[in-house]
Amino acid sequence: xxxxxLRLVRRRLLRLLVAAPALLxxxxxxxxxxxRGWCRVDPVVxxxxxxxxxxxxxxxxxxxEARALxxxxxxxRLRVPPGIAADHLASDRGFGDGYEVEIEAxxxxxxxxxxxxxxxxxxxPMAGAVPIRVEFRPxxxxxxxxxxxxxxxxxxxxxxxxxxxRPRPDRRKNGRERRRRARHRRxxxx
Numbered sequence: 001x002x003x004x005x006l007r008l009v010r011r012r013l014l015r016l017l018v019a020a021p022a023l024l025x026x027x028x029x030x031x032x033x034x035x036r037g038w039c040r041v042d043p044v045v046x047x048x049x050x051x052x053x054x055x056x057x058x059x060x061x062x063x064x065e066a067r068a069l070x071x072x073x074x075x076x077r078l079r080v081p082p083g084i085a086a087d088h089l090a091s092d093r094g095f096g097d098g099y100e101v102e103i104e105a106x107x108x109x110x111x112x113x114x115x116x117x118x119x120x121x122x123x124x125p126m127a128g129a130v131p132i133r134v135e136f137r138p139x140x141x142x143x144x145x146x147x148x149x150x151x152x153x154x155x156x157x158x159x160x161x162x163x164x165x166r167p168r169p170d171r172r173k174n175g176r177e178r179r180r181r182a183r184h185r186r187x188x189x190x
Contacts, residue, residue, distance in 0.1 A: 039066040039095070041056055041094045043089075044089045047144055048080075051139045052144055055134065056074050058126065066095045072125040077102045078102070078103045079104055079109060079118070080104075080105060086103045116143040118144060118161045118162055120147070121157070121159075123155070124154075125153065132151050133157075134157045136148070143162075145161045
């Protein structure tokens with residue numbers, strides 16, 4: 001490429017780079033969500049030294065719709081076993097009105113060496129029966145476990161995690177196995 005044409009290309013590129021920021025306000029603004037989706041907000045907590053997110057999501061078309069439907073701050077209650085350290089670290093603005101976060105010790109919850117059970121209760125005041133999802137997502141390794149639940153706005157949605165949510169054996173499979181063994185014993189007897 002000739003030296004003069006290379007200079008011309010550089011000048012045009014430089015003009016474009018200088019003009020681009022001035023054109024940004026002229027571009028149409030669009031919401032992040034397309035179609036019906038979950039508008040998710042999250043306070044951050046630390047329980048037993050482990051950081052976790054307590055997500056509250058509303059099933060709406062756009063984040064601005066969630067803000068328009070909000071009728072007050074999201075109430076979030078975290079219940080942990082007695083003696084377990086728990087702190088609210090940070091929050092976003094929720095659906096526009098922020099959060100009311102409570103942390104309380106619950107005598108019926110007991111920590112083990114493997115798990116710290118946590119109960120997350122969320123109440124999202126909104127106009128109408130908007131579907132709500134609550135998720136508890138611990139970060140990194142530790143004794144906290146994940147959990148989620150769904151409900152509707154203007155009602156408490158509860159997520160329980162920890163020892164109570166450990167995988168249980170598939171009772172249907174075990175029941176089928178017992179029936180198969182019993183059938184086999186009957187057939188071998190007579």
